[in-house]
Amino acid sequence: MIARFKRNTALLLIDVQVGVDVLEHWGGPTGRRNNPEAEHKMLATLEAFRAQDLVVAFTRHNSREAASPLKFHLDTGRQKPGFEPSQDDIVVEKDVNSGFVGTSLELQLRRAEISRLVVVGFFTNMCVETTTRMAGNLGFDTYLVHDACATTNRIGIDGTDYPAELVHDMAVSNLHGEFCTAITANDAVGLASSDAELLERVQGNE
Numbered sequence: 001m002i003a004r005f006k007r008n009t010a011l012l013l014i015d016v017q018v019g020v021d022v023l024e025h026w027g028g029p030t031g032r033r034n035n036p037e038a039e040h041k042m043l044a045t046l047e048a049f050r051a052q053d054l055v056v057a058f059t060r061h062n063s064r065e066a067a068s069p070l071k072f073h074l075d076t077g078r079q080k081p082g083f084e085p086s087q088d089d090i091v092v093e094k095d096v097n098s099g100f101v102g103t104s105l106e107l108q109l110r111r112a113e114i115s116r117l118v119v120v121g122f123f124t125n126m127c128v129e130t131t132t133r134m135a136g137n138l139g140f141d142t143y144l145v146h147d148a149c150a151t152t153n154r155i156g157i158d159g160t161d162y163p164a165e166l167v168h169d170m171a172v173s174n175l176h177g178e179f180c181t182a183i184t185a186n187d188a189v190g191l192a193s194s195d196a197e198l199l200e201r202v203q204g205n206e
Contacts, residue, residue, distance in 0.1 A: 002143075002181070002199040005191045010055035010090070010114045011045060012135075014099060014121030014128050016083040017061065019069030019076035020150075026123070027152040027164070034164035038150040041185035042120045043082055045148055048192040055112050057090035058083075059099040061127065097130035106138060116141040118188055119180070120148035125171035136179030136203060144180045145188045146172045177202045 016039070023031030049056055061070040062077065069076035072093075085091045090112070092103040099105050109117070117140040119132050128149050135142040151171065153164045176182040181201050183191075190196060 002183075002187075002191060002196045002201050004193065004195050005049075005052075005054060005116065005118065005188075007054065008114055009116040009118060010057050010109060010112065011049040011118045011120070012057045012059070012099065012131070013042060013046065013083060014059050014119065014131055015061045015070065015123075016042065016058070016080050016121055017070055017076070018078055018080055019071075019074070020122040022069040022076060023152055025067065025069055028155050028161075030161055031152055032164055033150050033152045034168050035147065035150040038120075038122075038148055039080065039082075041145070041148040045118070045120055045145055045185050045188045045192075046083075048189040049118075052192050054192065055090065055109075055114055056086070057105065057109065058085045058092070059103070059105070059121075059127070059131070060091065060093050062093055062095050064095050094127075097127045098134050099127065099131040100134045100138065109140075114140075116143070118143045118145060120145045120185075122149070123151040124149040124168045125151050125154070129171045129175060132175050133179045136175075136205060141201075142180035142203060143188065144172065144175055144182045145185050146176075146182045148185045148188070178204045 063070045092105045
């Protein structure tokens, strides 16, 4: 069983910014992403958390890389519509992959007495994966909403163009059972209001 998400649980939305859709930057000339329903499922999860008055946190990425579209001074650095933080949300700005490095995210979560973290956002194999790994290592009871995340294709060192769905699936597989428990958006929405008797928590490294 996975117990209901209560006041000790926060939803963390990672880098839900316009620039994630500049696909040629992330995946080269053949740039493409998986899971076109990701934003819809993120919003459903966000709505469920807000309905229960649970803590919501955001990371916003302001890249160090010159060519990155994720820079605050660019239009592509702004939040996607519907993902604007409220005045009561935790918001941190980062310039590396992990939401915990160089930010006050852990401190703010601890001060809010958060011990469980539910993660959604972009990109599955980059900032989502790095932040989820660190969340597990920091002792948070961590849940990755895998169908509320997305990524792009990646070009390997030998020029192989790896499909976005494969990149996404491998990242989730690397995390599930070790750094977190992977669940669906429907699971996350349900857990905002009730226990999930048929789900199993499988986070390892404890």
